Amino acid sequence: MSDPGQGGPQGVLRLGRQAFGPDRLLVMAIVNRTPDSFYQPGVTWDPTAAMERVHVVVGEGADIVDIGGVPARPGDEVEVSEEIRRIVPFVAAVRDAYPDLIISADTWRHEVAREACAAGADLINDTWGGWDARLGEVAAEFGAGLVCSHAGGLPPRTRPFRVAYADVVDDVRRTTLALAERAVAAGVEPARIMIDPAHDFGKNTWHSLEVTRRLAELAATGWPVLVSLSNKDFVGETLDAPLDERVAGTLATTAVSAWLGARVFRVHQVRETRHALSMVSAIRGDTPPALAVRGLA
């Protein structure tokens, strides 16, 4: 087992200038600077709408905003220069508006990550399993964080096709641990590294359910676990629910994942997620209820 150093189950997760203990459940709000992402495509393509979305999610209790410029699904090629154009000025604008907000850049390309970090991003959210080996170098250079994910070895923006694993959780664990170790070797501060099993990425619905069921095994590695569940296909297939009817399924999965040790939740619905996570924290006894007078008068 690898040594997560400053991180770990009892360890602190550092993002930007802030530090979070293991009992703090963090909400990462998705802000897509794309015309064609899978959920509500194009809704924050306009920069004004995107900034308005940041104001809303901050008001709803988001700890992190995750700014992305390329959809995960296959589609028109987005060149590096175009991805930079989509997200970097916006990162800078959000940094100006919110000096202390944790900003994450959702990219798998080190060139984009470098520009985003220079513009003020605190975290590089690489959903594609370290496809670009130089991301760690960029994170180290800027003192930024890095998300180490499992995409089953798929190239960026490709779909799973008949994927099979002898043991999907073991594959996730080995892959993300290796990426975390690679990041440490590249100079990334251990307390700024997270692992993400990346539900749906290189996985069918059975695999994503198994990863959720056994999430405690990933939490037990010591690295803080980020989960990105929001409105994904494994929720849709499980419930036979179209895109606009997956919130309850997402929240159920969120609560189970939090219970099993996930610490960061990448979501579209910030307010609902915040409520779900607050319930989990109270049930665990990590935070008291906001108010407790029932039967106490």
Add this chain to the structure above:
Amino acid sequence: MPATIAAAALCPSPPLLCPQLTGRRPVLPELRAACAEVVGRLLGQDPDVVVVVGPGAATGTWDAGSRLDLSALAPGIAEGGRGTAIADGGRSGVPLAVGLGAMLLDQAGYLGPRHLQAVGRDETAGACAKLGAELAGSGARTALLVMGDGSARRTLKAPGYLDPRAAGFDSGVERAIRAGDLAALLELDQALARDLMATGRPAWQVLAGALPAPAPATEVLYCDDPFGVAYLVAYLRPREGEEGTR
């Protein structure tokens, strides 16, 4: 020794053929029915042996008791597979297409002799055809169950996204099967097939090697791409009076 292919059936090999893998709702009942029907016809020939041929990582033979490891595709619901490679290049687990062929035989209640044959995904057309001729030349009256798929890049939502070459590739295969022109399958471009994620290419070329001229009588029972992957179900019979001689 005379070649004795009694009949051949062509089926696709998506995991979703397996009812245990697709959840509570029925998935593609018409495809499953077509596969069941074509396997039923094949077994109706009362063959001495059924040879299942499907693409795999490497060419090799699997013991007749081998079954697909469903747990690799659906952890949490299924037990692991069983079976050992007699010679498969050292990989564990019966290949998907071969395992699904074995499943179709099980679903049909077939208890007779079976030979499970993987053909390496990178084998050349010549090597595939040679393997087909060997399988046909065993001396036993043989039914061939050939498991293979067309392009997985037929639509924007396809597993491999849209490749404009996919439609032409798949219609060429369909034309060849409908016409019984199996020699045309030997002309398929190996690199193009790989680009298009058309996993069936080597298996089809084994079929072509097993049923050389004259053209067999063929019937297509299913030809569609409901998830952007080309699925073809077909039944092939040597022409009357020509069975078993070559």
